[in-house]
Amino acid sequence: MRLLPRGEHRRHRQDLSAYIDGRLETRRRQALERHLAQCTSCQEGLETLRRVVALLRRVPQAPVPRSFTLTSTPAPRPSWTVSLATPLRYATAVAGLLFLVVVVGDLVAQQPSAPAAEVPQVQDIPGARSLEGTADAGAAAGAPASQEKQVIPEATAAPQSLPLVKIEKAPETRAEAAQEQGPPGGFTVQNVFRWGEIALGAILAVLVALMAVQWWLRRANQPG
Amino acid sequence: MLHRRWPSAPRLRSLKHSIEPMEGDEPRLLQESQRGDLAAFNRLVERYQGQVYNLALRMLRDPDLAADATQEAFISAFRAIRDLRGTNFRSWLLSIAANACRDLMRAAKARPSFSLDALDTTPGATPASSEESPDDYAIRREMGRAIQSGLEALSHDHRLTLVLVDIQGLSYEEAARVMRCSVGTVKSRLSRARHHMRELLGRRRELFPDQFRL
Numbered sequence: 001m002r003l004l005p006r007g008e009h010r011r012h013r014q015d016l017s018a019y020i021d022g023r024l025e026t027r028r029r030q031a032l033e034r035h036l037a038q039c040t041s042c043q044e045g046l047e048t049l050r051r052v053v054a055l056l057r058r059v060p061q062a063p064v065p066r067s068f069t070l071t072s073t074p075a076p077r078p079s080w081t082v083s084l085a086t087p088l089r090y091a092t093a094v095a096g097l098l099f100l101v102v103v104v105g106d107l108v109a110q111q112p113s114a115p116a117a118e119v120p121q122v123q124d125i126p127g128a129r130s131l132e133g134t135a136d137a138g139a140a141a142g143a144p145a146s147q148e149k150q151v152i153p154e155a156t157a158a159p160q161s162l163p164l165v166k167i168e169k170a171p172e173t174r175a176e177a178a179q180e181q182g183p184p185g186g187f188t189v190q191n192v193f194r195w196g197e198i199a200l201g202a203i204l205a206v207l208v209a210l211m212a213v214q215w216w217l218r219r220a221n222q223p224g
Numbered sequence: 225m226l227h228r229r230w231p232s233a234p235r236l237r238s239l240k241h242s243i244e245p246m247e248g249d250e251p252r253l254l255q256e257s258q259r260g261d262l263a264a265f266n267r268l269v270e271r272y273q274g275q276v277y278n279l280a281l282r283m284l285r286d287p288d289l290a291a292d293a294t295q296e297a298f299i300s301a302f303r304a305i306r307d308l309r310g311t312n313f314r315s316w317l318l319s320i321a322a323n324a325c326r327d328l329m330r331a332a333k334a335r336p337s338f339s340l341d342a343l344d345t346t347p348g349a350t351p352a353s354s355e356e357s358p359d360d361y362a363i364r365r366e367m368g369r370a371i372q373s374g375l376e377a378l379s380h381d382h383r384l385t386l387v388l389v390d391i392q393g394l395s396y397e398e399a400a401r402v403m404r405c406s407v408g409t410v411k412s413r414l415s416r417a418r419h420h421m422r423e424l425l426g427r428r429r430e431l432f433p434d435q436f437r438l
Contacts, residue, residue, distance in 0.1 A: 017415035023396060052422045056390035059371055061278050065291055068273045069266040074299045 012039075016046050020053055085214060092207040099200040106193035254313060258306050265305070269298050272314065275392055276321045282375060282387040283325040293328050297321040315394070315401040322384060322402055329380075374424040382417035389414055 012035045018024045019032055036042055250271075256264035276297055280290035297320045308316060375383050381403070388399040389410070396414075400407045 013419075014412075014415055017418050018411050021396070023411065048422055048426070049418055052418055052425060053390060055367070055425070056371065056386065056421070057393070059391050060368065061274055062281055064273050064277045064294075065287060067270070068277070068291075068294050068298050069269045070262060070298060070302060073260070073262055074302055 009039075009042075012036075012042055013045060016042070016049050019046070020050055084210075088207060088211050088214060092204070092211055095200060095204045095207055099197070099204050102193055102196040102200055106190070106197060109189050109193055250313065254305070254308070257302070258308065262302075265302055268313070272317055273298070275314070276317065279318060279321055279387060279392060280325050282372075282391065283322070283380075283384060284329060285372070285376060289328055289332055290325075293321065293324040296328070297324040300324065312398065312401065315398045318388065318392070318394070318398075319402045319404070326380075370425060370428045371421075374421045377424055378417055378420060382413050382420065385410060385413040386417040386421065390418075 012032055015024055015028055015032050019029060024032065036046065250268070253264045253267050257268060273294065277290055277294045280293040280297075281287060284290050284293060297317070300320050301317055304320070375386065378386065384403060385399060388394045388402055389396065394402065396407050396410045399410045399414075403410065
């Protein structure tokens with residue numbers, strides 16, 4: 001017997017079942033028969049497989065425990081309870097998952113940026129002087145001199161606590177900040193998440209209600 | 225409307241596109257069932273309840289669940305019979321039964337706790353044949369149990385394929401219609417199931433008579 005590649009030998013074994021039933025196409029049947037003429041292992045495999053099939057075909061049929069004839073005409077099942085059962089289930093699962101994603105996304109999007117601390121105005125800090133217009137201060141800060149006023153309180157003898165320092169933004173910066181946040185209720189990240197939550201929550205509620213109705217109708221129409 | 229005359233069974237089995245024939249008055253019974261005649265439908269029930277119950281029993285392994293699945297299958301079949309068009313009734317009915325088994329299996333999470341005695345042809349009774357000795361009957365019963373244990377070890381799809389083709393005697397095409405898959409899929413599932421059964425039954429070879437010894 002010549003040695004066959006392992007894949008070819010395995011393919012011949014896989015063909016044995018269809019060969020027993022006469023369901024192997026001609027070319028493969030002829031190839032298998034040529035192989036069987038040379039391979040005792042596959043011959044034995046074929047013989048044992050035939051015995052298994054013969055055994056299974058002799059398995060006795062169990063007697064029915066009772067008659068299954070219908071004693072009355074079953075109530076018609078509303079078609080949508082059957083045809084929509086599985087799609088409803090999947091749709092509810094998907095809607096629930098999306099809702100969860102949107103809620104989590106909303107929570108993540110609301111993570112701080114910490115609000116700027118409220119500080120007294122420059123004029124409220126006793127002894128404080130503004131460095132506005134001071135060329136040295138602007139150069140030392142390394143910031144555009146026109147953009148910020150830095151307020152440094154002068155050292156005084158009396159107070160122990162340090163006064164708060166406020167960095168005021170120029171109007172141009174405020175306008176830019178306002179533009180970033182957008183008008184109230186407009187197309188912002190937070191609004192998108194919020195509307196998404198509302199929409200998905202509504203869809204989910206409708207789907208759950210439909211599933212509850214469908215479940216109740218199926219139980220009501222079950223026989224017995 | 226099922227008004228075609230079907231050739232006799234032996235000839236049809238040789239055709240590649242085998243549509244299994246219906247016995248005698250079956251087309252008439254189907255037409256009347258489709259018009260809502262419960263008595264006609266019950267004649268069909270009596271004709272096929274054995275096959276449906278045995279399919280359910282092999283799949284669910286529990287006689288009570290199998291009875292539930294069988295009853296549910298016939299109820300569903302009566303509800304849906306008006307929609308039956310040009311399809312073989314047996315394969316259509318077994319498809320409904322297979323779905324009922326799957327639904328019950330999911331709902332009940334059927335455990336292998338069923339009594340193998342249900343598979344005895346005559347549980348607790350005299351041997352089937354007067355020529356069969358009690359020893360032979362006991363061996364035959366053990367063979368049945370070994371086969372059922374082997375079936376239980378198969379996956380759902382492999383088990384269904386083996387039951388439909390080898391135990392219930394369906395053709396590849398009918399089995400493909402029942403399982404809503406291709407003939408090629410039936411062929412490959414059947415091959416794997418048979419090879420698997422051969423391995424499992426080979427471990428109990430002492431149970432089998434010489435002509436079946438593996």
